Amino acid sequence: MSEKSSARHNSGSIGGRLIRYGRVSTTMAGLAARLAGERYLGLKIEREEHAQQLLEALGNLKGPLMKVGQILATIPEALPPEYAREFQHLQANAPPMGWPFVRRRMKTELGARWEDKFASFERDSCAAASLGQVHKAVSHDGTLLACKLQYPDMESAIRADLNQLKIIFSIFEKYDKAISTRHIHEELSARLYEELDYIREARHCRLYAHMLESTKNVHVPAVTDALSSERLLTTTWLEGRKIMDYVDAPLEQRNRVAMNMFRAWYVPLYFFGIIHGDPHPGNYTVRDDLSINLLDFGCVRVFPARFVGGVIDLYHALEREDDALAVHAYETWGFENLSKEQVETLNIWARFLYGPLLDDKVRTIGEAKHGVYGRETAQQVHKKLREVGGVTVPREFVFMDRAALGLGSVFIHLQAEINWHRMFRDMIADFDLHAMEKRQAEALTQFGLET
Numbered sequence: 001m002s003e004k005s006s007a008r009h010n011s012g013s014i015g016g017r018l019i020r021y022g023r024v025s026t027t028m029a030g031l032a033a034r035l036a037g038e039r040y041l042g043l044k045i046e047r048e049e050h051a052q053q054l055l056e057a058l059g060n061l062k063g064p065l066m067k068v069g070q071i072l073a074t075i076p077e078a079l080p081p082e083y084a085r086e087f088q089h090l091q092a093n094a095p096p097m098g099w100p101f102v103r104r105r106m107k108t109e110l111g112a113r114w115e116d117k118f119a120s121f122e123r124d125s126c127a128a129a130s131l132g133q134v135h136k137a138v139s140h141d142g143t144l145l146a147c148k149l150q151y152p153d154m155e156s157a158i159r160a161d162l163n164q165l166k167i168i169f170s171i172f173e174k175y176d177k178a179i180s181t182r183h184i185h186e187e188l189s190a191r192l193y194e195e196l197d198y199i200r201e202a203r204h205c206r207l208y209a210h211m212l213e214s215t216k217n218v219h220v221p222a223v224t225d226a227l228s229s230e231r232l233l234t235t236t237w238l239e240g241r242k243i244m245d246y247v248d249a250p251l252e253q254r255n256r257v258a259m260n261m262f263r264a265w266y267v268p269l270y271f272f273g274i275i276h277g278d279p280h281p282g283n284y285t286v287r288d289d290l291s292i293n294l295l296d297f298g299c300v301r302v303f304p305a306r307f308v309g310g311v312i313d314l315y316h317a318l319e320r321e322d323d324a325l326a327v328h329a330y331e332t333w334g335f336e337n338l339s340k341e342q343v344e345t346l347n348i349w350a351r352f353l354y355g356p357l358l359d360d361k362v363r364t365i366g367e368a369k370h371g372v373y374g375r376e377t378a379q380q381v382h383k384k385l386r387e388v389g390g391v392t393v394p395r396e397f398v399f400m401d402r403a404a405l406g407l408g409s410v411f412i413h414l415q416a417e418i419n420w421h422r423m424f425r426d427m428i429a430d431f432d433l434h435a436m437e438k439r440q441a442e443a444l445t446q447f448g449l450e451t
Contacts, residue, residue: 096125096133097151105149109232117227121147127282131195131298136237144237145224150198158192183334187395191277195298198233200449204297205235207447208276211268217260217291218267238293240285247413253290258416260292262423265407270427273308273440277301277399279406301399302444305437306332311400312428318347318354326350334394341388345381352377353404356420365411365420 097105102123106114115121118137125133132150139145151157162185169185194200202223209220221235228234246257261284268274276283277299285293310332317325327343335346351358356365385391444450 096128097149099123101152102135102149105152106232109149109229110227118145137234139224139227143224144239145227146221146235146237147227148198148233148235150196150231154196155193158196162189162192183395184393184398187398190395191299191301191399197230198228198298199230201233201298202228203447203449204300207274207300207443207449208268208294208297210443210447211272211274212264212294215263215267217256217289218264219287219291219293221293221295238285238287238295240287240293243281243284243286243410244413246286247415251415251417254414255416255418256290257286257292258411258414258418259423260290261407261410262420264292264294265403266427269303269308270431271436271439272443273303273305273436274443275301275303275399275403277403279403279410281410299399301396302440302449303396303400305433305440307396307400308436309431309433312431314350315354315357315424315428318351319358333397335391338391339388342385342391345384345388346391348384349377349381353401353408357424358421360419360421362417362419364415364417365408367412 102125106121110117119140119142121137122135124135126136127134131154132148135147135149137145137147165185165188202225205220205223209222212218212220219238221238224234224236243257246254249257264284265276265279268276276294276297278296280296283294283296285295287293310329313325313332314329316322317329323343326347327338330338330343330346338346356363
């Protein structure tokens with residue numbers, strides 16, 4: 001076995017995992033010691049330098065901790081800004097599983113003669129993700145396919161990485177009590193374990209095809225059940241280019257891409273109370289006609305209709321400067337016992353997120369100062385939260401906030417100039433809480449998902 005092949009094999013072996021966990025644990029212990037020294041002994045650490053070291057320790061790991069780092073980077077001040085900025089650069093760039101390993105995994109999922117089930121199957125992966133990798137294939141009827149194969153032993157990796165995440169959170173809460181992270185950990189845990197179940201993801205995929213069937217310029221792949229399992233998901237291959245290929249396109253094209261993306265994410269939210277919780281640039285592609293391919297349905301969040309009602313209530317509260325309605329909205333989301341000062345502080349963040357929707361004119365979403373969308377506003381909010389005693393972030397808030405920031409970052413890259421206010425008002429014009437509850441329940445039941 002070559003040195004390269006051996007390294008790939010070990011990444012899935014018990015020894016390889018022990019090395020991985022030991023490496024991460026050592027990094028976390030070092031972070032704890034440094035921050036404790038800064039907090040209690042008055043020692044100063046070079047946060048920028050240490051954040052880069054932490055990134056290097058995590059950046060080449062397959063598995064959930066990489067995904068967690070990306071998510072945390074989009075939650076305002078869940079991490080100190082120096083760390084959040086570095087974590088945004090985490091990518092799924094670990095070496096892929098080699099062909100011998102892929103062949104064994106495919107045999108486990110589809111049986112000994114699995115290759116006979118395809119007209120062709122590409123040995124090299126064409127895309128990598130945090131929990132699996134994608135291979136292109138062709139069915140016997142000539143259909144192009146995308147086969148997403150889960151990395152081995154991901155459940156153990158998630159369990160270990162969530163334990164590491166508890167350490168990270170406990171360190172930061174001892175150091176800085178502005179944000180209570182208990183519910184953030186609970187939410188991340190629930191979503192990550194769900195992502196292991198590719199049968200569930202297949203149901204999500206069908207659900208999204210249903211929710212977006214009347215939405216123009218958005219495409220969802222079709223699932224091939226006969227070639228799928230709990231750890232293998234096979235769908236039709238949707239051809240498209242990366243979103244970043246369009247950043248230098250003419251303004252009209254950039255605007256069309258942005259509007260199609262806006263509908264792809266927010267039609268399901270405002271009509272069904274369901275959101276795609278991972279707006280990472282790798283999870284969509286753009287066709288030649290500028291329509292959107294929406295991909296990867298592992299991280300889908302279902303919200304109670306009242307939560308979506310709270311999103312709209314907060315919009316109207318900011319529009320009318322109605323503090324009582326704002327408090328009602330925050331309480332609907334799960335914030336508890338908020339003081340006047342805490343509400344005022346949360347409103348700073350809300351005005352930042354809702355700003356483009358409140359401004360009735362053609363404009364860009366904003367700008368990413370120092371490379372991080374919302375960084376300066378998040379720092380201001382964090383400082384004020386420390387002064388007023390901090391808040392506990394509700395579970396349901398985590399992925400809603402992530403989606404808003406993730407999409408905002410993409411719109412900034414595109415520098416799209418749109419009247420976001422009118423698009424949003426059109427979207428919520430016919431909002432009816434009880435009608436949404438009924439649509440959601442019917443859709444979830446139809447596709448075998450719990451209500």
